[in-house]
Amino acid sequence: MHQWGHPDAGLLLLYKKNEMVLHQSIAIIGATGKMGSALTKAIAGTANDLLVMGRDSHKLKKLSKSVVARAELIPIHCAKDACWEADIVILAVPANVETEVARKIKDVVTQKIVISISPDMGISLLQEELPNSKIIKAFFNNTPAELESAQLNNQTKCNVKGDDKEAVQTVSQLIVSMGLNPVVESIQAAA
Numbered sequence: 182m183h184q185w186g187h188p189d190a191g192l193l194l195l196y197k198k199n200e201m202v203l204h205q206s207i208a209i210i211g212a213t214g215k216m217g218s219a220l221t222k223a224i225a226g227t228a229n230d231l232l233v234m235g236r237d238s239h240k241l242k243k244l245s246k247s248v249v250a251r252a253e254l255i256p257i258h259c260a261k262d263a264c265w266e267a268d269i270v271i272l273a274v275p276a277n278v279e280t281e282v283a284r285k286i287k288d289v290v291t292q293k294i295v296i297s298i299s300p301d302m303g304i305s306l307l308q309e310e311l312p313n314s315k316i317i318k319a320f321f322n323n324t325p326a327e328l329e330s331a332q333l334n335n336q337t338k339c340n341v342k343g344d345d346k347e348a349v350q351t352v353s354q355l356i357v358s359m360g361l362n363p364v365v366e367s368i369q370a371a372a
């Protein structure tokens with residue numbers, strides 16, 4: 182395991198500087214759920230735009246009102262529309278609907294990073310559904326409370342794994358900007 186982003190490493194400072202440069206559009210599918218809303222709140226504190234997708238208009242409106250975003254936050258009802266606009270997609274849905282959602286967004290996530298947060302789904306299954314996307318696993322070992330309080334400490338570990346080195350780096354950078362400490366697992370572990 183390779184750990185980076187430790188406050189003493191200097192790398193954190195580098196990432197903080199990079200945060201000024203990194204300005205991505207991030208779609209959260211299932212944003213009104215426990216993990217989705219915690220991720221929305223944590224990412225809202227970064228310089229990235231957010232496209233928050235939820236099926237329930239009432240919950241979506243409530244979430245949008247409760248979040249103060251540094252960049253743009255757009256509520257969206259359709260997963261495909263949210264992913265069309267995004268550079269990075271986070272699937273914050275139950276493991277048993279990941280495949281169904283992947284099929285809906287397949288055409289609009291080519292060459293994009295798709296993050297699965299489920300501890301119960303391997304990379305290879307999602308990669309089969311989305312062969313032209315860069316599949317990353319992250320946030321699967323964090324609780325909603327850890328994500329929401331992340332900006333206070335930078336000590337909470339967040340495991341990241343994936344085959345695409347550049348995508349792993351980009352997601353690690355996002356994780357640092359959220360106030361978490363990324364721990365990159367080896368490619369073999371991600372298989």
Ligand SMILES: NC(=O)c1ccc[n+]([C@@H]2O[C@H](COP(=O)([O-])OP(=O)(O)OC[C@H]3O[C@@H](n4cnc5c(N)ncnc54)[C@H](OP(=O)(O)O)[C@@H]3O)[C@@H](O)[C@H]2O)c1
Pocket residue numbers: 210211212213214215216217235236237240260273274275276278281282298299300301320321322323324325
């Ligand atoms: N909770 C945790 O502590 C935790 C920790 C680490 C990882 N995870 C993982 O995070 C994922 C989400 O868990 P959660 O606890 O946040 O679940 P949750 O609170 O039940 O939220 C699930 C979200 O997915 C949405 N959703 C469900 N079916 C959908 C579909 N077919 N299309 C689009 N959206 C759909 C739900 O929308 P509606 O509100 O409209 O139903 C809801 O917004 C799971 O894979 C879980 O294993 C959870």
